[in-house]
Amino acid sequence: xxxxxxxxxxxxxxxxxxxxxxxxxxxxxxxxxxxxxxxxxxxxxxxxxxxxxxxxxxxxxxxxxxxxxxxxxxxxxxxxxxxxxxxxxxxxxxxxxxxxxxxxxxxxxxxxxxxxxxxxxxxxxxxxxxxxxxxxxxxxxxxxxxxxxxxxxxxxxxxxxxxxxxxxxxxxxxxxxxxxxxxxxxxxxxxxxxxxxxxxxxxxxxxxxxxxxxxxxxxxxxxxxxxxxxxxxxxxxxxxxxxxxxxxxxxxxxxxxxxxxxxxxxxxxxxxxxxxxxxxxxxxxxxxxxxxxxxxxxxxxxxxxxxxxxx
Amino acid sequence: xxxxxxxxxxxxxxxxxxxxxxxxxxxxxxxxxxxxxxxxxxxxxxxxxxxxxxxxxxxxxxxxxxxxxxxxxxxxxxxxxxxxxxxxxxxxxxxxxxxxxxxxxxxxxxxxxxxxxxxxxxxxxxxxxxxxxxxxxxxxxxxxxxxxxxxxxxxxxxxxxxxxxxxxxxxxxxxxxxxxxxxxxxxxxxxxxxxxxxxxxxxxxxxxxxxxxxxxxxxxxxxxxxxxxxxxxxxxxxxxxxxxxxxxxxxxxxxxxxxxxxxxxxxxxxxxxxxxxxxxxxxxxxxxxxxxxxxxxxxxxxxxxxx
Numbered sequence: 001x002x003x004x005x006x007x008x009x010x011x012x013x014x015x016x017x018x019x020x021x022x023x024x025x026x027x028x029x030x031x032x033x034x035x036x037x038x039x040x041x042x043x044x045x046x047x048x049x050x051x052x053x054x055x056x057x058x059x060x061x062x063x064x065x066x067x068x069x070x071x072x073x074x075x076x077x078x079x080x081x082x083x084x085x086x087x088x089x090x091x092x093x094x095x096x097x098x099x100x101x102x103x104x105x106x107x108x109x110x111x112x113x114x115x116x117x118x119x120x121x122x123x124x125x126x127x128x129x130x131x132x133x134x135x136x137x138x139x140x141x142x143x144x145x146x147x148x149x150x151x152x153x154x155x156x157x158x159x160x161x162x163x164x165x166x167x168x169x170x171x172x173x174x175x176x177x178x179x180x181x182x183x184x185x186x187x188x189x190x191x192x193x194x195x196x197x198x199x200x201x202x203x204x205x206x207x208x209x210x211x212x213x214x215x216x217x218x219x220x221x222x223x224x225x226x227x228x229x230x231x232x233x234x235x236x237x238x239x240x241x242x243x244x245x246x247x248x249x250x251x252x253x254x255x256x257x258x259x260x261x262x263x264x265x266x267x268x269x270x271x272x273x274x275x276x277x278x279x280x281x282x283x284x285x286x287x288x289x290x291x292x293x294x295x296x297x298x299x300x301x302x303x304x305x306x307x308x309x310x311x
Numbered sequence: 312x313x314x315x316x317x318x319x320x321x322x323x324x325x326x327x328x329x330x331x332x333x334x335x336x337x338x339x340x341x342x343x344x345x346x347x348x349x350x351x352x353x354x355x356x357x358x359x360x361x362x363x364x365x366x367x368x369x370x371x372x373x374x375x376x377x378x379x380x381x382x383x384x385x386x387x388x389x390x391x392x393x394x395x396x397x398x399x400x401x402x403x404x405x406x407x408x409x410x411x412x413x414x415x416x417x418x419x420x421x422x423x424x425x426x427x428x429x430x431x432x433x434x435x436x437x438x439x440x441x442x443x444x445x446x447x448x449x450x451x452x453x454x455x456x457x458x459x460x461x462x463x464x465x466x467x468x469x470x471x472x473x474x475x476x477x478x479x480x481x482x483x484x485x486x487x488x489x490x491x492x493x494x495x496x497x498x499x500x501x502x503x504x505x506x507x508x509x510x511x512x513x514x515x516x517x518x519x520x521x522x523x524x525x526x527x528x529x530x531x532x533x534x535x536x537x538x539x540x541x542x543x544x545x546x547x548x549x550x551x552x553x554x555x556x557x558x559x560x561x562x563x564x565x566x567x568x569x570x571x572x573x574x575x576x577x578x579x580x581x582x583x584x585x586x587x588x589x590x591x592x593x594x595x596x597x598x599x600x601x602x603x604x605x606x607x608x609x610x611x612x613x614x615x616x617x618x
Contacts, residue, residue: 020510020512020513021510023510023512024510024511024512027512027515027516028418028422028511028512030414031414031415031417031418031422032418032422033414034410034411034412034413034414034415034418035414035415035418035419035423035431037411037415037479037482038411038415038431038434038435038438038479038482038483038486039430039431039434041438041479041482042434042437042438044449044453045441045445045446045449045453048449048452048453049445049448049449052452108341109341109344110341111341112337112338112340112341112342113338113341113342113344113345115338115341116335116338116339116341116342117342119338120335120338120339121342129346130342130343130345130346132607133345133346133349134345135603135607136349136600136603136604136607137345137348137349139533139536139537139599139600139602139603139606140352140540140596140599140600140603141539141540141541141542141567141595141596141599142540142542143540143542143567143570143571143592143595144352144356144540144592144595144596144599145352146574147355147356147359147570147588147589147592148348148351148352148355150574150588151355151358151359151589152351152355155580172348175344175345175348176345179342179345203328203330203331204331204334204335205330205331205334205335208334229440230440232442233441233442233443233444233445234442235442235443235444235542235543236443236542236543236567236570236571239571239574239575240570240574240588242574245575264442264444264543267444267445267448268444268447268543268546268547271444271447271448271451271547272547279451279452282448283448283452286444286445286448289442289445290441290445293440293442297440
């Protein structure tokens with residue numbers, strides 16, 4: 001191998017070993033510093049949001065409709081105001097309804113498409129095209145989905161800037177991720193279970209319904225909940241669809257053609273308001289949004305862990 | 312994929328096979344929705360853009376250096392200022408996210424022990440899961456004031472704040488995809504290098520990095536594509552003033568931020584502002600589509616290497 005003088009790869013001379021070790025330490029330091037950037041950024045972000053929201057996130061904030069007057073949000077003023085405090089209630093309820101409807105559409109379309117691709121589709125050109133298309137859809141900017149929703153659901157189908165138009169738009173947005181994650185859950189079901197079912201005389205549909213799906217449900221649920229938690233924070237698509245900037249009452253789930261407010265949109269309105277106090281109000285809204293997000297992620301992790309242990 | 316079921320009693324199973332075939336077609340139509348979505352996106356964007364270009368010439372749109380659609384008497388629709396804003400944010404944030412993300416990936420894949428990984432990876436996942444509107448708020452209420460402390464006189468809206476916040480936002484994307492690529496480099500390659508007397512630094516930079524280069528490049532392209540399409544953070548941080556300027560402290564406007572401006576305003580159907588949404592949407596779609604295809608192509612080459 002290499003001797004001290006004529007190596008072009010790894011040099012074994014003492015001085016150069018020391019030099020390499022120094023480079024190594026510097027490099028490790030750089031890597032460590034880079035890895036810390038993420039943690040520092042996350043801590044700074046959380047500190048910023050919590051400190052801005054401190055004292056502004058009250059029960060009244062959760063249970064009252066928004067107001068244009070920043071004084072109406074100030075906890076100290078609640079007793080004195082004739083019009084009552086301002087809060088996030090209609091947007092909170094709107095977001096929950098929006099995610100509920102999105103969940104239903106996503107469940108049907110996402111699981112259906114994944115079952116087709118994983119259990120039925122042969123490896124043809126068409127299947128490859130569908131898979132490549134799904135991968136590409138996952139990279140389409142969310143604001144473009146907003147334009148699609150605006151032209152297709154709001155205008156062409158005449159749904160207006162409604163809860164249903166918002167939910168359909170968000171469904172198309174998260175569908176690619178849901179399909180890929182559901183496919184992974186289906187792929188994790190061992191073929192031996194399918195073959196045992198076929199061996200017992202079951203048809204393909206019977207096998208899927210009674211063997212594959214029950215086994216894959218925890219994985220599917222985890223994927224769907226994580227995708228929905230991404231959808232609940234999406235702002236750009238619901239802006240394009242025309243979510244209301246301020247709604248003074250929550251939308252009704254029984255009539256999803258009514259207009260709606262949603263938390264990200266409400267936070268955007270507050271965040272861009274020039275009065276400095278609206279910063280605090282926006283931060284309080286962000287805490288509510290992040291709490292809902294955290295709750296959804298915790299649910300997904302709980303499902304995953306619970307069924308992991310059983311398996 | 313699974314084998315076909317063996318049908319033992321063909322005649323009694325007729326009802327079953329009808330259900331079976333119906334199920335297949337129902338599932339197929341669900342999969343078809345994804346293809347129809349793509350077609351609908353293209354149709355909607357092209358249809359709207361055609362309307363727009365019947366009022367504004369393509370040449371003016373692509374080469375004009377002034378974007379001022381609200382001037383009722385003499386509106387101008389040169390997209391370059393908006394493209395400039397988008398490019399400044401994209402290039403700037405890539406300059407932050409690519410080195411930081413790559414070094415983080417090397418650390419995770421080559422250096423970190425189990426305990427550190429168990430903290431670092433979930434942290435990056437949390438960072439990736441935070442809504443972009445929250446990043447926008449963070450830019451306005453934290454990053455901009457810090458910039459103003461260092462450089463007094465910088466306005467509330469400035470490109471630098473957007474660059475930093477979008478950079479932070481796409482770090483997890485660079486680091487997690489790059490780490491996947493690095494982790495799938497076989498250990499035999501590392502051990503061969505160690506056997507030759509290489510140090511960890513040499514193994515990381517001269518063995519693992521080149522071996523996973525296509526995966527890493529794919530991560531870069533995806534992250535850049537994400538930065539191009541990013542909307543809420545740049546709307547809040549960078550501002551609403553379309554202009555071509557080299558100053559990172561200046562207010563600018565990205566394509567997406569303009570779309571939000573129109574979306575939150577009351578552009579009525581058929582107005583030129585409404586139509587411009589679709590021309591910009593098409594431009595944005597074509598830019599990100601090209602990058603996504605490029606990333607898929609680079610990645611498919613890399614897959615062949617180790618499987």
